Amino acid sequence: DVKVTQSSRYLVKRTGEKVFLECVQDMDHENMFWYRQDPGLGLRLIYFSYDVKMKEKGDIPEGYSVSREKKERFSLILESASTNQTSMYLCASSLIAGGRDEQYFGPGTRLTVT
Amino acid sequence: KQEVTQIPAALSVPEGENLVLNCSFTDSAIYNLQWFRQDPGKGLTSLLLIQSSQREQTSGRLNASLDKSSGRSTLYIAASQPGDSATYLCAVTGEYGNKLVFGAGTILRVKS
Numbered sequence: 001d002v003k004v005t006q007s008s009r010y011l012v013k014r015t016g017e018k019v020f021l022e023c024v025q026d027m028d029h030e031n032m033f034w035y036r037q038d039p040g041l042g043l044r045l046i047y048f049s050y051d052v053k054m055k056e057k058g059d060i061p062e063g064y065s066v067s068r069e070k071k072e073r074f075s076l077i078l079e080s081a082s083t084n085q086t087s088m089y090l091c092a093s094s095l096i097a098g099g100r101d102e103q104y105f106g107p108g109t110r111l112t113v114t
Numbered sequence: 115k116q117e118v119t120q121i122p123a124a125l126s127v128p129e130g131e132n133l134v135l136n137c138s139f140t141d142s143a144i145y146n147l148q149w150f151r152q153d154p155g156k157g158l159t160s161l162l163l164i165q166s167s168q169r170e171q172t173s174g175r176l177n178a179s180l181d182k183s184s185g186r187s188t189l190y191i192a193a194s195q196p197g198d199s200a201t202y203l204c205a206v207t208g209e210y211g212n213k214l215v216f217g218a219g220t221i222l223r224v225k226s
Contacts, residue, residue, distance in 0.1 A: 043203070102148065103214055
């Protein structure tokens with residue numbers, strides 16, 4: 001079974017802090033993704049990466065950056081956390097093969113910025 | 115821009131009923147369609163994936179169909195159980211894969 005793990009289930013940070021959210025997958029997937037999920041707005045893509053050191057902006061990249069130094073690890077960075085970044089953050093990974101592109105999700109990190 | 119709509123937004127049924135959740139998408143040039151389940155405060159669990167060349171997929175009591183030309187998919191749940199209570203999300207990837215576009219979800223409650 002594919003396993004996607006996220007470093008924290010719950011996180012509380014102060015406004016202006018630099019925040020790192022870590023995601024690790026164990027299936028050698030090429031693609032990794034960061035989403036945020038908010039009531040009434042659904043799931044929105046922040047950034048994704050299709051290879052080591054490669055990244056592409058999603059729908060809402062403002063205020064975020066990412067890092068992928070190793071294939072299995074994809075980090076989301078909030079350079080200066082703000083209260084409007086309070087949200088549930090979900091990481092996913094996938095491999096496109098044989099006509100299938102199935103995304104597998106981690107358990108999520110509930111981030112509160114005060 | 116791809117848009118995904120799920121109907122109904124919420125559904126409450128007695129245990130044992132068969133039920134259908136609907137998903138529609140505006141751009142038929144998709145690579146895959148995926149159905150997920152999400153329990154409160156948790157991540158997403160992949161239930162079924164339908165490739166663009168397929169018409170349906172089955173897993174246990176779940177059956178998902180895809181009509182790409184009309185931009186529709188349905189998730190059929192047979193003999194519903196209280197443990198099926200969750201939010202069900204439909205999502206599609208673009209023509210070459212990668213980015214998922216999600217619907218808002220259907221909140222299902224199965225009463226015992």
